Amino acid sequence: MAEASEPARPHALIIGASSGIGAALATRLANTYHLSLIARRTDRLEAMAGPHCTAYACDVTDAERLSETIKTAVAANGKVDRMVYCAGQQLIKPIRAARPAELADVVNVNLMGALITASAFASPRTTHSEAVYCAISSIAAQRPEPGILAYSAAKAGLDALVRGLARESAPRRVVAIAPGWLDTEMTQSQPHVYNQEFRERLAASTPRGIATVDEVVELAMYLMSDAARSITGQIFTIDGGASL
Ligand SMILES: NC(=O)c1ccc[n+]([C@@H]2O[C@H](COP(=O)([O-])OP(=O)(O)OC[C@H]3O[C@@H](n4cnc5c(N)ncnc54)[C@H](OP(=O)(O)O)[C@@H]3O)[C@@H](O)[C@H]2O)c1
Numbered sequence: 001m002a003e004a005s006e007p008a009r010p011h012a013l014i015i016g017a018s019s020g021i022g023a024a025l026a027t028r029l030a031n032t033y034h035l036s037l038i039a040r041r042t043d044r045l046e047a048m049a050g051p052h053c054t055a056y057a058c059d060v061t062d063a064e065r066l067s068e069t070i071k072t073a074v075a076a077n078g079k080v081d082r083m084v085y086c087a088g089q090q091l092i093k094p095i096r097a098a099r100p101a102e103l104a105d106v107v108n109v110n111l112m113g114a115l116i117t118a119s120a121f122a123s124p125r126t127t128h129s130e131a132v133y134c135a136i137s138s139i140a141a142q143r144p145e146p147g148i149l150a151y152s153a154a155k156a157g158l159d160a161l162v163r164g165l166a167r168e169s170a171p172r173r174v175v176a177i178a179p180g181w182l183d184t185e186m187t188q189s190q191p192h193v194y195n196q197e198f199r200e201r202l203a204a205s206t207p208r209g210i211a212t213v214d215e216v217v218e219l220a221m222y223l224m225s226d227a228a229r230s231i232t233g234q235i236f237t238i239d240g241g242a243s244l
Pocket of ligand 1: 085
């Protein structure tokens with residue numbers, strides 16, 4: 001007797017899946033979803049690729065390419081059930097010293113790319129009506145610290161997008177997570193700022209200590225699950241109480 005074929009998996013598309021939160025989320029979803037993973041570092045994505053995981057090389061600052069890549073992923077793997085926008089880039093510099101190209105880059109990665117994906121998400125050609133969009137914002141959106149204004153402004157725009165998209169794309173759900181400082185490649189790439197002294201000071205002044213990537217993934221899993229079916233248009237802070 002022929003073996004019963006495996007039921008079709010739901011489709012999760014993660015933008016910014018090559019490291020940090022995106023990669024951890026991909027690992028978590030890998031057993032139940034067909035994954036479409038987008039980022040620039042193809043070597044990282046290829047390492048995760050397999051029969052239920054497709055890697056797409058794309059720089060999210062190339063708006064046309066990003067839009068085309070999503071269409072390609074839908075044609076190959078079906079309509080999207082979960083779309084997660086994790087792509088992010090920080091610029092730590094006083095605003096007076098920031099070059100226009102640097103400012104544009106930060107806005108393009110953190111906000112413009114999210115707008116392109118939101119446009120695709122809202123289309124019935126791309127998503128099922130029960131689809132969920134989850135964006136990774138930051139507490140910087142609500143607390144624009146000196147030195148990270150472009151990043152903060154872009155994340156605040158992302159928060160506005162999440163609230164508006166929840167209404168415009170309903171009954172699809174749209175949520176965001178706003179982490180505080182996390183130990184990922186984004187922060188590890190700024191050792192002159194985020195050194196041991198910074199970490200110790202932050203840990204000591206944060207009521208519940210520094211949050212972890214795993215905790216962010218847990219929250220994302222809940223928000224994207226049916227248990228959260230009545231939650232939409234909300235942004236959830238996870239920072240150990242750092243922003244209180
Ligand atoms: N770490 C923190 O303290 C912290 C705090 C609050 C919020 N966040 C947010 O969390 C999200 C994930 O960041 P992370 O902390 O996990 O850092 P990460 O490990 O550096 O991950 C960033 C991801 O964004 C992708 N990305 C960046 N620029 C891109 C571009 N031009 N085109 C395509 N993909 C691009 C990277 O992939 P490639 O480089 O391979 O393209 C990578 O997969 C970001 O939105 C970040 O703003 C982080």
